[in-house]
Amino acid sequence: MKLGIKVNVGISQFIMGAFIICLLILSSFLGMNTPSLISDSIVRIGMQMIFVLAMLPTIQSGIGLNFGLPLGIICGLVGGLITVEFNMTGFSGLFTAILIGIPLAVVVGIFYGWLLNHMKGSEMTVGNYLNFSVVYLMCIGWMILPFKNGAIVWAMGEGVRSTITLDNNYQQILDNFLSFSIAGVRIPLGMLLFDIILCFLVWMFMTSKTGILMRCSGGNPVFGASLGINNDRMRILSTVISSVLGAVGIIVYSQSYGFYQLYTAPQMMAYPAIASILIGGATTHRATIINVLLGAVLYQSLLTIALPIASEILSNSSLSEILRTLVSNGIILYALTKMGGKKI
Template sequence: MKRYKEYYVPIFFLILSVLGIIASKASLNFILGELYDRFVRNEIFLLALIFPIMSGMGINFSITIGAMAAQMSMLFVIDIGFTPKLGFIIVILLSTVLSIVFGNIIGNLLNKAKGKEMIASMVIGFLGTSLYQIIFMVAYGTIIKPFNKDILLTRGIGVKSMLDIGEFKDLFNNILSIKIGDVKESLVPVIIIIIMGIIVHLITKSKIGYRMNAVGEDMYLAEKVGIDVDKTRKIAIIISTILASLAQIMFIQNLGILNVYTGHLNLDIFASAALLAGGATFKKANIKNAFIGIFLFHTLFIVSPLVGQNIFKNPALGEYFRSFIAYGTIVFALMINLKNVERNT
């Protein structure tokens, strides 16, 4: 039975998803269309969590910093007024550079908080959000003079809470088009995600991936055999932050709207929950967990409002039911993982 314990959480989510689909009475086309959008918007976030877990740091809740790097880069491009194609490339390059800088800072901080990385990364995420909001609520329009004043609030200070980036959303239109459900979509984002998955897999099997695994298993033993533990952990966080920034670019591009102040909130929680739903633990995570988890968790997330509405005959209760199911299953996944950790110690 021990060899099947890693499948307990995915099986639980699979059962809930099947029951949810039946109870929701949702059409297959509707579910497939929603799953496409959620896969494109969220999958790379799950990939971003793998390397810190491999390195023994648990779930990296500071991936929100990477998402903020992407939002800052997108705001810069909108402010300057680059064309969508050139702007998209600049966003990727700029967010990558910012992510390397931020990831290096986060890595140094987490190296000083060994054994408490998950709590520390959560606090870092909150601190980063506060600084980010101060910059764009107060500094923009006062200290920072924008080129495009249309992005400012009517008082001339602070960026608008929501910006339309529909031109970026249309970038992949009519390129490798395919009908998913009732909607015509492009395969380009899916191909990008698959390529990113292959890159992540290759890194896990490379020399640095071996070092991350060694550090995750026993950092003191790894240090004795000549592995630079702090540097390895820092590299894991930098890669994680870069992937999170790329994930947020995919999210923004697919949505077609930039939520300046709230676009990065809770993405760490839902990415973590989806990865756990795929069978990952605080000590072990891989590509398989990321791809299984995204479909199981988000299928449940799609149908749960409809389930609540059908059972209670009240649309408002449907949203409460969604929150109950989502957070309830997160707690269940965490309990199972904590129980397994206790048994192994």
């Protein structure tokens, strides 16, 4: 437990890593552009890292996998849209979006945590359906929110566009910041640094007194209560942190992607993040920052490298989407069966 990092990385993670390296070698034999594959996967790792990180607090506080991550994501989207509405550009736009998103996410996180405290035992099911319903409620919201800027609203009809381009605002501003290339591989250092800083902050929090109390109450609520920890408050704190990370995550994701995706786009965004942290060696009630880093790297590079290769070999473009569904849901299923709980 030194430094709060318990390395629960197993042999499977090493096998996966070796598999990815084999795939890279294979890709160069197939005549594909290996450096661009690596660049793609690094960008995707950077984009998804914060979502994966958002799973950590809720797992540690005993809530389990946070299927309600899109609640935080929507807060970030609102913040982002407000900056586009006022034509804010550059870093000031990016950070204003984050600063607007965070307080919203705090409020949403408190409400979400309070709700989850009333349904211990089925947090994941309720979180999942709460997420779906709020996404659709916000679909109505996007249609009636009073945005005026022509870049946001449809030219004809009512409501916000379904994708909003960030061309004129802060497209890839973090990616391009301090970015450099080695041997044809472009490394978006700014975005990676931002991710690492956030990971570091969360790690700092987890090793602080509050963080250790949270882990304690999550691991054994009865023991936590006997120590005088307010379990419910710890769980609310964890959903708040998770939602805030979701809000920040979507802004970083979108600046790299170049678009804000609205309407039903956030609905399924929790699943890749969940699969990532699980593939990194976490379980539904135990996770560390190492699992987050490893999971983001393994899952994203597996998908971005393996899928083009699979499509190349089988020459079928729809295969990659199918494999992605199978892989991510298969991992979640596997983790659920390893959850323990009552035995028959």
